Amino acid sequence: MSTTVTFSREIANLLHAAGGTPVSACMQCGTCSGTCPVGDFMDVRPQRLIRMIDAGLKDKVMATRAFWYCASCYQCTVRCPRGIDIAELMYGLKRYTIWKNQYPEDLIGPAFSETFVKTIVRTGRSYEPVLATSYFFTLGLKEMLAEAQNATMLMLKGRLPVLPARIKRLENFKRMIKRIIPIGD
Amino acid sequence: MTQKKFAYFPGCSLEKMAESYHLSTVEIARVMGMELKELEDWNCCGATAYFHVDELLAHTLCARNLAMAEKEGLDLVAPCSGCYKNMHACNAHLKKDHDLADHINFALEEDNLRYDGKIKVHHLIEVFSEDLKEVKAKATNPLTGLKVAPYYGCQILRPRKFEHENVEEPRYFEDLMSAIGATPVDFLLRLRCCGAALIITNRQAALSMVRNLLQNALDSGADVIATACPLCQVNLECYQEMVNTEFGTKFSVPVFYFTQLMGLSMGIPAKRLGIGTEFLSPPAAMLAACRKAAVV
Ligand code: SF4
Numbered sequence: 001m002s003t004t005v006t007f008s009r010e011i012a013n014l015l016h017a018a019g020g021t022p023v024s025a026c027m028q029c030g031t032c033s034g035t036c037p038v039g040d041f042m043d044v045r046p047q048r049l050i051r052m053i054d055a056g057l058k059d060k061v062m063a064t065r066a067f068w069y070c071a072s073c074y075q076c077t078v079r080c081p082r083g084i085d086i087a088e089l090m091y092g093l094k095r096y097t098i099w100k101n102q103y104p105e106d107l108i109g110p111a112f113s114e115t116f117v118k119t120i121v122r123t124g125r126s127y128e129p130v131l132a133t134s135y136f137f138t139l140g141l142k143e144m145l146a147e148a149q150n151a152t153m154l155m156l157k158g159r160l161p162v163l164p165a166r167i168k169r170l171e172n173f174k175r176m177i178k179r180i181i182p183i184g185d
Numbered sequence: 186m187t188q189k190k191f192a193y194f195p196g197c198s199l200e201k202m203a204e205s206y207h208l209s210t211v212e213i214a215r216v217m218g219m220e221l222k223e224l225e226d227w228n229c230c231g232a233t234a235y236f237h238v239d240e241l242l243a244h245t246l247c248a249r250n251l252a253m254a255e256k257e258g259l260d261l262v263a264p265c266s267g268c269y270k271n272m273h274a275c276n277a278h279l280k281k282d283h284d285l286a287d288h289i290n291f292a293l294e295e296d297n298l299r300y301d302g303k304i305k306v307h308h309l310i311e312v313f314s315e316d317l318k319e320v321k322a323k324a325t326n327p328l329t330g331l332k333v334a335p336y337y338g339c340q341i342l343r344p345r346k347f348e349h350e351n352v353e354e355p356r357y358f359e360d361l362m363s364a365i366g367a368t369p370v371d372f373l374l375r376l377r378c379c380g381a382a383l384i385i386t387n388r389q390a391a392l393s394m395v396r397n398l399l400q401n402a403l404d405s406g407a408d409v410i411a412t413a414c415p416l417c418q419v420n421l422e423c424y425q426e427m428v429n430t431e432f433g434t435k436f437s438v439p440v441f442y443f444t445q446l447m448g449l450s451m452g453i454p455a456k457r458l459g460i461g462t463e464f465l466s467p468p469a470a471m472l473a474a475c476r477k478a479a480v481v
């Protein structure tokens with residue numbers, strides 16, 4: 001017998017960390033939206049986003065930028081009267097859209113995250129100068145200059161690494177990763 | 186201080202970007218008689234980015250660090266709030282979910298490691314806040330007259346609920362600042378987010394969040410903001426000029442790590458605390474303490 005998995009169910013299944021409280025428990029009180037420090041910059045605030053997931057509006061949710069603008073501050077999570085882990089839900093949505101390879105193209109978040117992951121998989125450590133390449137060229141000229149100025153200042157203060165760091169047992173580390181997800185070399 | 190020895194996880198930022206946090210941590214630990222043994226061959230905790238891509242792998246990265254600390258028989262301490270939150274949360278999941286632990290232990294075998302959920306994860310500020318009497322006794326060069334805005338930010342508190350403290354009304358940062366002779370100001374937005382990685386992925390939003398924090402710190406009469414996280418420090422300090430350009434403001438608010446302030450109060454020379462690598466110079470009351478520290 002086959003059953004169709006609804007969108008809200010699919011999202012709920014993505015959330016290992018949320019420990020179970022499904023979005024359907026939401027009572028639309030608005031605490032999350034009211035408390036979110038990024039709310040003004042989101043196209044859809046958390047309360048409405050949750051409503052949309054619960055209603056199964058998959059296409060609309062997938063086209064939303066809001067969760068890519070979540071700063072993971074967990075303010076909503078600790079205040080939700082229904083115990084919904086909204087911050088983890090935002091993480092889940094990010095993963096879902098990366099997995100489906102469906103997100104608004106001009107977002108910096110996905111490319112930044114993927115560059116980060118590649119760096120860690122290769123070396124075990126993160127390295128700021130490589131990360132910068134994932135977003136530097138998306139900046140406008142004015143921002144680019146400001147960014148370069150900041151980098152120069154950090155360099156002068158001895159705060160930028162010259163060489164990428166790497167862990168010692170890198171071969172073991174890579175094999176460990178392969179046991180979780182088989183990746184190419 | 187009850188516990189005196191920890192496995193220390195510096196994290197990627199402390200290697201260079203926040204080296205001053207690392208240097209000052211090592212210095213004050215020595216004065217406090219606390220042994221911080223750097224975790225041998227630690228790897229990145231995954232930051233926030235890794236959790237955007239693959240949750241299981243992100244937990245595996247954290248678990249490798251936990252396993253290495255457990256092998257040493259030591260609790261883990263992290264100075265970065267992001268690292269702390271990731272490893273603290275991972276630890277909780279692994280203790281509760283045995284299937285997850287089995288799966289991850291299968292991967293850890295490749296590095297001859299295994300994690301049995303025997304250790305605890307602490308944030309650096311917690312371990313120093315535990316024994317205020319000791320801090321006070323070591324603060325022989327108190328930071329009298331220095332008005333500090335204690336900035337908690339997010340992840341040292343949330344999503345975790347402190348066993349002994351309310352996540353909405355913490356006091357330990359203020360108490361720690363009082364213990365070193367400084368005056369903590371009433372900083373209303375002390376728990377509000379600095380924008381974190383949005384400084385890269387949504388600069389508009391992050392700059393506006395930083396602006397609000399700086400304005401509130403100034404309004405509360407602070408000479409300096411104290412932080413307990415490299416990301417907060419960089420956002421608040423290194424992006425301050427961009428805030429000024431963006432909003433036509435004239436902020437010039439120094440931002441230091443709480444460990445640097447503690448170190449000064451213990452009479453440790455400024456240079457050894459990484460003071461001098463900041464963008465914005467210390468305020469007068471700190472400079473006075475620096476001069477005294479140099480001759481102690
Ligand atoms: S705070 Fe919780 S219950 Fe209230 S609207 Fe947000 S998710 Fe729903």
Ligand code: SF4
Binds near residue numbers: 037046073087
């Ligand atoms: S965790 Fe994300 S959604 Fe929740 S309050 Fe913070 S920024 Fe907003």
